[in-house]
Amino acid sequence: MSRRKVRLFFCLLLVAVLGVHGLQRRQVIVAAAPMVFDQYAPPQTHSFYVPNAPAIIGWPSATALFYAAGRPYPTDVPEAYFDPSFNLTMLRLRSSIIASAKRHNRQAITKLTDDQFAVLIAAQLYFEYNSALATRGSFGRAVTPVYQEAQGVANSLGLGNFSVWPANLRPSVGLSLLNGEMPYVNSLNEPTNRPIPIVIFGSSLQERMQRYSDWQPSETEVAAEISDPFLAVEYLAANFEVASYRAEHDWVTVNWMTFVAWHNQGLVSPGHISNNGQLANVLPTFERYIPGAMALIYTPPDFVPGIVRQPIAK
Numbered sequence: 001m002s003r004r005k006v007r008l009f010f011c012l013l014l015v016a017v018l019g020v021h022g023l024q025r026r027q028v029i030v031a032a033a034p035m036v037f038d039q040y041a042p043p044q045t046h047s048f049y050v051p052n053a054p055a056i057i058g059w060p061s062a063t064a065l066f067y068a069a070g071r072p073y074p075t076d077v078p079e080a081y082f083d084p085s086f087n088l089t090m091l092r093l094r095s096s097i098i099a100s101a102k103r104h105n106r107q108a109i110t111k112l113t114d115d116q117f118a119v120l121i122a123a124q125l126y127f128e129y130n131s132a133l134a135t136r137g138s139f140g141r142a143v144t145p146v147y148q149e150a151q152g153v154a155n156s157l158g159l160g161n162f163s164v165w166p167a168n169l170r171p172s173v174g175l176s177l178l179n180g181e182m183p184y185v186n187s188l189n190e191p192t193n194r195p196i197p198i199v200i201f202g203s204s205l206q207e208r209m210q211r212y213s214d215w216q217p218s219e220t221e222v223a224a225e226i227s228d229p230f231l232a233v234e235y236l237a238a239n240f241e242v243a244s245y246r247a248e249h250d251w252v253t254v255n256w257m258t259f260v261a262w263h264n265q266g267l268v269s270p271g272h273i274s275n276n277g278q279l280a281n282v283l284p285t286f287e288r289y290i291p292g293a294m295a296l297i298y299t300p301p302d303f304v305p306g307i308v309r310q311p312i313a314k
Contacts, residue, residue, distance in 0.1 A: 042067050048290050053298030056116065056290070060255050062283035069274035074281055080288035086129050089166070089229060090122065090296055096230050097121050098297065100237035103201060109244040110254050115297055120259055121237055122293035127260075127286045128168040164223050167232040168263075169239065171219035174226045177238045178206045178217065182245050183266065196245050198238050202231055239263055260286050 042063035048056040066073035101118035110117065164171065176183065178200060181193040200206045205217045205225055217225075226235050243262035247254045252269050261267045264282050273279050 042073075046287060048294060050291050050294040050298065053294050054115075056119070056294065059290075060257065062257060062287055065257065065270060065274050065283075066280050069271075071274050072277065072280055074284055077284045077288060080126070080292055081130050082126065082292055083130055086126075086166075090125065093125070093229055093233055094122075094296055096233045097125075097237075100201070100234050103199070103234075104237040104241040106241060106244045109248050117237075117240070118297045119290065119293045120256055121233065121240065122296050123286060123289040124236060124240075124260065124263060125166055125233070126289040126292055127282075129166055130289070131285050164226045164232070166229055167226060167236040167239075169226050169232070169235055171222040171226070173239065174222040174235055175217065175219065177235055177242065178203065178209060178222070182242050182249070184246060184249055194245075194249070196242065198241060200231075200238055201234050203234070236263070243268060256290075257283055 043061050044064045045058045046061050047058060063073045098115070098118045101121055102114045105112060105114050105117035107113070112120075164174075176193070177198055179193075180196050180198040182196045183191065183193055186192050203225060205221060209215060209217070226232050240259045240263070243259045244254060246262065247258050247268045250268055252258070254268075257270075257273060258268050260283060261273045261276070261279055265273075265276055265279055267273050267276060267279070273283075
């Protein structure tokens with residue numbers, strides 16, 4: 001690649017970063033203090049209802065977790081925004097999401113049906129693509145795909161370990177999944193990995209790794225594989241499976257927040273989750289995408305365009 005193209009790439013990346021991070025509406029955060037009696041406590045659970053779909057009853061509320069811990073949480077969560085073009089992508093991915101959920105849902109640990117597990121995978125994909133767009137104006141929305149593409153170019157050039165869409169996975173995480181590793185901290189407070197049986201269905205890289213035991217793919221090769229939307233679904237489901245094993249290892253109760261927190265911050269313990277300021281924004285926003293994911297998984301595909309919403313922020 002010529003120097004001129006490299007300079008152009010970094011100029012585009014700079015513009016994208018400024019557009020994404022400088023032109024968005026910030027969520028309002030309040031200090032949650034359970035002993036302050038004039039502040040109403042958020043509901044302990046949420047139930048989700050979508051026409052022609054089984055209801056999801058009594059899933060724990062994200063804001064209740066932070067409120068009970070006396071931690072800040074957002075009170076002004078934007079309504080879910082569904083990009084019409086990405087809705088078409090999700091329609092094409094629907095069967096892959098359902099199939100990956102069946103392969104990677106460890107029901108003995110998660111206590112979720114395969115369809116509920118698929119709902120979480122779909123909601124994660126919706127969240128990763130749409131949540132930032134909901135709080136950005138027209139310029140921010142126009143720049144976001146450039147920002148994502150720029151990170152992909154950087155990965156292909158070996159310039160970094162940037163997240164790859166649509167699953168928002170870093171190549172280093174993808175490589176860990178290919179190797180069947182569960183990261184954890186041992187009794188000496190040292191980061192280490194535990195081998196677990198993870199199969200990435202359809203991965204040519206993992207097939208080659210099994211054939212040649214001393215071969216490891218580069219992060220550029222992993223980035224290329226997880227940029228494929230269908231394989232990205234499989235990698236995301238596998239990462240959720242790792243979250244199940246990690247929660248079992250740490251002796252913590254599994255719920256929908258376990259998977260989102262693991263994917264976003266590498267945490268599964270409710271105590272660690274409630275102390276993480278990033279998750280205080282992520283989890284309540286993620287909840288807004290659960291009904292849309294239910295509509296995709298439980299109802300016929302032609303229902304999906306009906307869930308398109310207008311963003312709350314202009």
